[in-house]
Amino acid sequence: MNKIHNRQVICDVLMEHAKEDKDIVVLCSDSRGSASMTGFANTYPEQFVEVGIAEQDLVGISAGLAKCGKKPYAASPACFLTTRSYEQAKVDCAYSNTNVKLIGISGGISYGALGMSHHSAQDIAAMSAIPNMRVYLPSDRHQTRHLTEALLQDEKPAYIRVGRNPVEDVYTEDNCPFEMDKATVLCKGTDVLIVACGELVRPSFAAASILAKKGIKSTVMDMYCVKPLDKEGLLREAKGVKAVITVEEHSPFGGLGSMVAQVISANDPKKVINLSLPDAPVITGNSQEVFDYYGLNAEGIAKTAEEALK
Amino acid sequence: MENLKAKAYALRQDVVNMIMSGKGGHIGGDMSIMETLVTLYFNEMNISPENQHDPSRDKFVMSKGHCVEALYAVLAAKGFFPIEEVIEKFSKFGSPFIGHPNNKLPGIEMNSGSLGHGLPVAVGMAIAEKMNKSSARVYVVMGDGELAEGSVWEGAMSATHYNLDNLCAIVDRNRLQISGSTEDVMHQDSIEKRFESFGWNVLSVNGNDVDALKEAFETAKTVKGRPTLVVANTTKGLGSAVMENKASWHHHVPSAEEYEQIMKDLKEREEAALHE
Numbered sequence: 001m002n003k004i005h006n007r008q009v010i011c012d013v014l015m016e017h018a019k020e021d022k023d024i025v026v027l028c029s030d031s032r033g034s035a036s037m038t039g040f041a042n043t044y045p046e047q048f049v050e051v052g053i054a055e056q057d058l059v060g061i062s063a064g065l066a067k068c069g070k071k072p073y074a075a076s077p078a079c080f081l082t083t084r085s086y087e088q089a090k091v092d093c094a095y096s097n098t099n100v101k102l103i104g105i106s107g108g109i110s111y112g113a114l115g116m117s118h119h120s121a122q123d124i125a126a127m128s129a130i131p132n133m134r135v136y137l138p139s140d141r142h143q144t145r146h147l148t149e150a151l152l153q154d155e156k157p158a159y160i161r162v163g164r165n166p167v168e169d170v171y172t173e174d175n176c177p178f179e180m181d182k183a184t185v186l187c188k189g190t191d192v193l194i195v196a197c198g199e200l201v202r203p204s205f206a207a208a209s210i211l212a213k214k215g216i217k218s219t220v221m222d223m224y225c226v227k228p229l230d231k232e233g234l235l236r237e238a239k240g241v242k243a244v245i246t247v248e249e250h251s252p253f254g255g256l257g258s259m260v261a262q263v264i265s266a267n268d269p270k271k272v273i274n275l276s277l278p279d280a281p282v283i284t285g286n287s288q289e290v291f292d293y294y295g296l297n298a299e300g301i302a303k304t305a306e307e308a309l310k
Numbered sequence: 311m312e313n314l315k316a317k318a319y320a321l322r323q324d325v326v327n328m329i330m331s332g333k334g335g336h337i338g339g340d341m342s343i344m345e346t347l348v349t350l351y352f353n354e355m356n357i358s359p360e361n362q363h364d365p366s367r368d369k370f371v372m373s374k375g376h377c378v379e380a381l382y383a384v385l386a387a388k389g390f391f392p393i394e395e396v397i398e399k400f401s402k403f404g405s406p407f408i409g410h411p412n413n414k415l416p417g418i419e420m421n422s423g424s425l426g427h428g429l430p431v432a433v434g435m436a437i438a439e440k441m442n443k444s445s446a447r448v449y450v451v452m453g454d455g456e457l458a459e460g461s462v463w464e465g466a467m468s469a470t471h472y473n474l475d476n477l478c479a480i481v482d483r484n485r486l487q488i489s490g491s492t493e494d495v496m497h498q499d500s501i502e503k504r505f506e507s508f509g510w511n512v513l514s515v516n517g518n519d520v521d522a523l524k525e526a527f528e529t530a531k532t533v534k535g536r537p538t539l540v541v542a543n544t545t546k547g548l549g550s551a552v553m554e555n556k557a558s559w560h561h562h563v564p565s566a567e568e569y570e571q572i573m574k575d576l577k578e579r580e581e582a583a584l585h586e
Contacts (some may be wrong), residue, residue: 025441049437052471057430057464064434067419068442069365072434087424088461092431096413096421 002169006144006162007075007105008036013148014073018044024152025049025065027074029058034164035075035105055080059088059102066098071152078104078120078161079111082127093157094132101151102127102159107137108198108249109282109290110164116281120161125254127159128227134158135227137198142171143224146178163199163249165287170202170222183230185237189217192305193238196247197223197256203291204247206298211305218305229259235267243271243308247301249291252276273308275301314352314520317387318344319580322549324383324393326572329563332401334409338559340380342484342517342544343451347384349523350449359389362416368446369435371420373428374453374482375410376561381418382407390417426459428452429479433469436477436537447531451480455487458496463508469537470509477537478530479510483517484546488560505539517542550575 011026018024018040026040027049041048049065051058055076062072074081081104082089093100104123111118127135136151136158138144144162151158170186171177177184183195186205189212196204201222208218219237223230238244244264246257257274264272275296283293291297295304322344329335351357355368372381379400386393399405406415410423420431432450439446456462469477481501485492492498502512511533515522523542530538546560547553550572553562564572 046441049472051464051468054464054467056426056461057433057468060427060430060461060465061434061437061468063420064431064436065438066434067431068369068435068438070438070441088427088430091421091424091427 002141002166004141005036005166006138006141009141009144010103010148010162011036011040013145015040015043017152018047021071022047023069023071025070025072027051027058027062027072029053029055029076029080031076031105034077035103037075055085056088059085059100060092062100063088063092063096063098066100071099073101073103075103075105077118078107078123079118082120082123082159086126089127089133089159090130094130097132098157099155100157104159104161106164107161108163109277110287112286112290113284119282121251121277123159123161124226124248124250124256128254128259132157133227136160136224137226138162138224139198139201139222140167140170142169142173142176143178143222146176147224150180161198163287167199168202170205181225181228181230183225183233184222186220186222188219190240191216191242192218192309193221193241193244194218194247194301194305195221195223195234195244195256195260197226198249199287200247200249200296203296203298204301207301207305210298210302214306216306216309223256226256226259229263231263234260234263238264238268238270243273243305245273245275245301245305245308247275247296249296250276252279271308273304275304312352313584314348315586316580316583317352318348318520319549319576319583321348321383321387323573323576324386324397325379326564326569326576327397328379328382328400330569331397333563334401334561335379335563336376336561338486338546338553338556338562339374339377339453339482339484341548341553342546343374343377343482344380345518345520345523346451346480346482346542347380349520349527351384351388353524354527355449357417359416365442366444366446369419369448371428371432371450372411372422373450374425374456375422378409378411381411385417388417391415425453425456426461429462429465430468432477432479433465433472433474436469436474437472439476440474446476448477449480451482454481454483454485454492454498454501455495457481457498457501466505466508466510473535474537475534478527478540479537480540480542482544483541484544486546486555486557486560488557490557501541509536511536511538512541513538514541514543517544518548549579
């Protein structure tokens with residue numbers, strides 16, 4: 001079992017670069033521990049800004065820093081970062097086009113039993129609806145590293161959501177194909193296309209093995225780049241399959257499923273089934289318990305795919 | 311030495327022409343904030359078309375973005391774009407001169423419009439300038455009604471936490487907002503005590519007096535270890551009795567008769583200022 005959190009990987013990459021690049025600044029809203037940024041704060045205190053429990057201030061200050069040439073990374077729980085400071089993300093980051101990277105930690109239902117106040121099941125929809133805001137949900141630590149490295153190279157705003165717990169590897173250190181804003185195809189098959197993002201890529205990949213044993217051939221795409229969605233890759237892989245299944249840790253509305261359905265229905269109409277969290281406060285439990293309950297595990301995804309082909 | 315008092319009345323005429331052309335605009339606040347903008351841009355800040363990309367320039371954020379007409383008039387007078395173009399295109403279809411600041415235009419750092427955003431952004435700029443060891447100063451203009459936004463106080467807190475003596479905030483204290491008196495809508499007095507309790511250096515001046523503003527901005531530069539708030543006590547709609555101290559002129563397009571009277575009054579005050 002992998003013990004390294006995706007959030008820790010973001011911190012590690014930023015620390016590697018901060019030594020040389022003094023414009024990298026990390027900001028937290030009393031969230032340095034939960035964001036795994038304590039190491040950065042202790043090693044580079046002159047490149048760390050604590051704003052206290054004030055998410056609007058967090059994002060506004062980040063935009064001001066960016067306007068003066070800094071490269072701010074604002075790390076705060078996804079639930080607060082994307083709704084409490086939504087307007088700052090919209091106006092100060094996206095509309096003003098400032099180079100602010102918003103790191104939503106403990107995304108989705110990572111906070112489990114803490115309840116709906118701490119869940120971010122709206123963040124993909126909210127952030128994607130803002131012009132000039134990009135949305136990324138890396139699936140494992142290796143992809144998180146590549147994504148963080150890539151984001152250091154550009155000067156545009158982006159939102160990155162990671163979960164709270166370490167997740168099983170999808171890739172290996174030596175084999176993690178990554179192209180910015182292009183989905184990664186994990187396996188190819190001609191019957192069904194499964195498109196997933198974030199932590200649910202791994203169980204989607206596992207579902208392909210279950211389906212293979214039943215003679216069903218599936219393609220699995222890791223759509224870490226929810227916005228800009230890799231439309232070209234999606235249509236390429238959707239060609240010829242009988243159904244498309246989307247899998248996400250998000251509300252049924254406005255997330256990966258909605259976006260995939262828009263593209264498929266307009267260009268290559270066929271059945272699209274959206275596996276997601278319900279439009280309701282989720283049941284109490286840790287991430288795995290919640291995923292299992294709603295069929296967001298390998299067995300549930302395989303079952304949905306199988307039924308879609310009937 | 312340029313007569314900034316007269317200039318403020320001249321630029322008010324550009325604002326009125328803009329609003330007549332665009333058939334809309336926040337005329338009351340444009341009039342109250344004019345001396346602040348004129349003093350900052352023509353006496354205080356090192357911002358010009360020539361140095362607009364120089365990292366060491368001072369930074370300005372118009373947090374009360376609805377008074378963009380006054381900012382356009384001042385930026386045009388600084389040479390960022392021709393005033394004739396602003397008046398012709400303001401709020402028209404496809405125009406870059408929209409009803410709130412937009413940084414696709416030269417001279418504008420940050421987009422605004424939603425209130426309560428400017429102070430945190432200015433705090434970020436001031437922290438960055440400290441990190442950069444730059445002598446640039448950061449100025450942000452807020453409205454008094456705007457102070458009801460909670461994010462203003464998040465910014466106020468962080469400005470003193472980080473000892474931002476390179477930051478100067480200005481509140482346009484015209485005592486009126488769209489629904490009426492600020493004291494009726496949401497009690498503000500005393501702004502001075504509130505900011506002082508957050509650790510700010512606070513100066514309260516006649517905000518329609520260029521000399522008083524000059525002195526306040528000079529004083530702000532001498533204060534070390536904490537930010538300065540200048541409470542600019544102003545008259546909303548200043549320039550003509552037609553619109554002075556009337557909440558209904560927060561957002562208003564003058565009629566043809568009102569336009570004639572306002573322009574006559576503004577020209578008279580400009581003339582009077584030139585001969586003082």
